[in-house]
Amino acid sequence: MTDGKLRVTDCEAATPAVxxxxxxxxxxxxxxxxxxxxxxxxxxxIRKKREAIASIEVRPGRGHFFTITVKTSExxxxxxxxxxxQAAETGGESDE
Numbered sequence: 566m567t568d569g570k571l572r573v574t575d576c577e578a579a580t581p582a583v584x585x586x587x588x589x590x591x592x593x594x595x596x597x598x599x600x601x602x603x604x605x606x607x608x609x610x611i612r613k614k615r616e617a618i619a620s621i622e623v624r625p626g627r628g629h630f631f632t633i634t635v636k637t638s639e640x641x642x643x644x645x646x647x648x649x650x651q652a653a654e655t656g657g658e659s660d661e
Contacts, residue, residue: 590619591637597630610635616645 598606607621610633617637626632 591617593635593637595633595635596626598626598633599630603631603633606633617642 593610595606595610603623607623610621611618614635614637617639619636619638619641622634622636624632624634
């Protein structure tokens with residue numbers, strides 16, 4: 566996108582708008598993670614959920630343990646798939 570104007574391409578015309586895609590949020594909570602395993606637990610979640618991740622939250626739990634909450638969004642996956650299709654059609658990079 567340039568100069569703030571939206572472009573309508575064949576790909577966008579054939580698919581529903583991002584705002585029309587239902588906003589399905591999911592959440593997974595992992596309790597009892599010790600401090601030294603937080604990076605590993607987050608990396609595992611990123612590998613497993615990839616582009617669906619909307620946010621990752623790390624909160625202190627009891628003692629020296631932490632709780633990790635991973636929120637996912639179906640809309641993020643849909644938006645990224647549109648960008649990939651556009652990049653494939655134009656032979657370049659996507660807008661994201």
